[in-house]
Amino acid sequence: MTISAKTLKLLFVSTPVGPLGSGLGGGVELTLYNVAQEMIRRGHHLQIVAPTNSTWNDLPLVQIPGNLQIIAQSQERKDPITMPENSLLANMWDYARQVQANYDLIVNFAYDWLPFYLTPFFHRPIAHLVSMGSLSNALDEIIKKLAQQFPNTIGFHTQTQAATFALEQQSAILSNGIDLSLYDFCSEPKQQLAWVGRIAPEKGLEDAVAASQATNILLKIMGKIQDDLYWQKICQNYPNAPLEYLGFLSTNQMQQVLRQCRALLMTPRWVEAFGNVIIESLGCGVPVISYRRGGPAEIIQDGKTGFLVEPDRVPDLINAIARLDEIDRQACRQQAETEYSLQALGDRFENWFYKILHS
Numbered sequence: 001m002t003i004s005a006k007t008l009k010l011l012f013v014s015t016p017v018g019p020l021g022s023g024l025g026g027g028v029e030l031t032l033y034n035v036a037q038e039m040i041r042r043g044h045h046l047q048i049v050a051p052t053n054s055t056w057n058d059l060p061l062v063q064i065p066g067n068l069q070i071i072a073q074s075q076e077r078k079d080p081i082t083m084p085e086n087s088l089l090a091n092m093w094d095y096a097r098q099v100q101a102n103y104d105l106i107v108n109f110a111y112d113w114l115p116f117y118l119t120p121f122f123h124r125p126i127a128h129l130v131s132m133g134s135l136s137n138a139l140d141e142i143i144k145k146l147a148q149q150f151p152n153t154i155g156f157h158t159q160t161q162a163a164t165f166a167l168e169q170q171s172a173i174l175s176n177g178i179d180l181s182l183y184d185f186c187s188e189p190k191q192q193l194a195w196v197g198r199i200a201p202e203k204g205l206e207d208a209v210a211a212s213q214a215t216n217i218l219l220k221i222m223g224k225i226q227d228d229l230y231w232q233k234i235c236q237n238y239p240n241a242p243l244e245y246l247g248f249l250s251t252n253q254m255q256q257v258l259r260q261c262r263a264l265l266m267t268p269r270w271v272e273a274f275g276n277v278i279i280e281s282l283g284c285g286v287p288v289i290s291y292r293r294g295g296p297a298e299i300i301q302d303g304k305t306g307f308l309v310e311p312d313r314v315p316d317l318i319n320a321i322a323r324l325d326e327i328d329r330q331a332c333r334q335q336a337e338t339e340y341s342l343q344a345l346g347d348r349f350e351n352w353f354y355k356i357l358h359s
């Protein structure tokens, strides 16, 4: 049997910043879920190593205890790597080390230094899915070293994201994908806008709130409050904005609200690696208005499936909102079906896995 037709034994090691299902992991939770279910559907054997209290009971999980890892976004670029006592990250990788002989390939979903550092000490190959742009000098350094030592093993979501690491070697660009059967098309939205994501400074929610206040269009906000002080400040600064905060919702609850919105606003301050919420929105036929920065600039077709505007310019968001009638919502759903289905996602990841095993 050639390796590209082989049934794989895969060990996925999750992010150590929060249990799966909590929302603390951001987009990487949905990515892991979707890649995992598509690999199982294709007949591969799969086990997921995840933090205790993970709530996905429909996938094979080994739950590991330990203290959560601090999130990379809250650290300065030159900060040293920090590890808590009884580290969950270390415990998950200790487990992976012990069971590695049972698998063909280990896949790392953590944006953390330790798994990169440990890679040469393992007997089995490790694929690393990098889920954010460059944020830490120490992490950049170890990723660079590994890209030289183990070509092909580093995967990114978009070219723009990969470029922030300035690697000399070519990397896998994997984009992303969703189960489109879970997102319903809506042709007749209400007069309301959506903002979906972790509520944390790098996501720039305040600009969407400012646009909502200026246009007096209701903004439905969905997502985990990761930085409570930041959220309080937004509420104080925009007392008259027509907002509704709905909490962190399940995919199904979220798409029921999202699909009835005229557009999704995306206002990232950082180089967004991808932006899962964009393809979820397109899946519902909802156009996306975003700053022309990072992943969104590679996904949104300006003037066709949304608008890309000058970064950090609220007036430009407002202008784009006024032009929403120009967008055909069917074209949005169509783009999601063509580029971001589970099938397309599975093909990209499967090819990446086989390529690593070939080399």
Ligand code: UDP
Residues within 6 Å of the ligand: 023, 025, 026, 027, 028, 030, 031, 196, 197, 198, 222, 223, 224, 247, 248, 249, 250, 251, 254, 274, 275, 276, 277, 278, 280
């Ligand atoms: N999300 C969710 N429920 C909510 C709000 C967000 O499940 O109420 C999920 C959403 O489906 C997406 C993730 O949170 O998968 C946010 O990921 P994204 O890639 O947009 O940003 P990240 O958090 O990774 O920076």
